[in-house]
């Protein structure tokens with residue numbers, strides 16, 4: 001469905017369109033058959049991301065979901081247990097892909113401000129060991145979307161890493177660059193505490209397609225095979241990877257603008273619905289999540305004001321800021337929220 005251009009789309013940062021520079025880079029991209037390692041543009045994107053996160057190697061994939069699924073398949077064997085936060089994308093939003101693709105079961109951990117706390121993790125680990133189960137992997141999400149895009153605190157990640165010892169740690173960093181811009185912690189600093197990390201260039205960074213998974217050379221070799229098994233091996237993918245390079249090189253710093261606007265939206269929501277439990281000070285990146293007693297009437301009201309938004313679970317509204325909004329569209333949204341019934 002195509003929308004009239006003047007609709008203010010707060011559903012997701014995935015709605016962002018590629019920039020002119022991306023389109024030019026795509027048109028001019030040098031390409032080859034990536035099955036034979038002959039696409040120089042894909043290779044450049046993989047090297048660029050690996051360097052940004054301080055890992056030996058990286059792999060370009062069609063989506064963040066596939067990057068997570070490939071990571072799960074690469075780290076686990078059937079029957080293994082993966083510990084993860086109960087609302088993380090790879091638990092709740094990937095259509096039980098982990099069960100289907102990797103035959104693993106999750107040990108679910110409660111999330112506190114979007115993080116897994118070391119004490120909670122140790123308790124779950126002890127439980128799994130008690131039952132004689134093998135914990136193959138721990139997964140975290142940074143930023144954590146369902147908690148309103150919360151970035152991880154680095155000392156909490158250090159504590160978690162210390163608690164899990166030698167069990168591999170995977171970071172779903174779909175919005176790692178948002179976390180980095182909000183906290184000042186470099187992507188490589190976050191990634192130094194995990195064994196694999198993936199980020200999407202197709203969200204706030206505005207590339208049309210793609211995510212990148214990074215880790216050791218050995219891990220990425222396994223991931224390459226698993227990507228092929230899931231049907232994600234691509235050929236002259238340089239035409240899309242070219243936009244990913246522009247995304248990583250030119251679109252990271254401007255995320256601060258999205259974060260500033262999300263805080264404005266959060267303040268308007270908190271003023272209008274003081275009972276909704278939203279603290280604007282806790283909105284550090286580009287996502288605003290809050291409870292509403294009648295989400296469909298609120299969304300219809302917004303739609304009547306040319307604003308699109310969505311829900312992430314029953315009773316929970318989400319507003320997301322991104323490049324294809326400007327101050328005047330955000331002001332229009334602020335006015336609409338302040339007059340919402």
Ligand SMILES: Cc1ncc(COP(=O)(O)O)c(C=O)c1O
Nearest residue numbers: 063064065066089141145172174
């Ligand atoms: C935290 C997180 N991880 C993974 C994904 C999956 O990315 P994709 O939509 O490219 O499959 C998303 C998508 O919204 C996400 O928010």
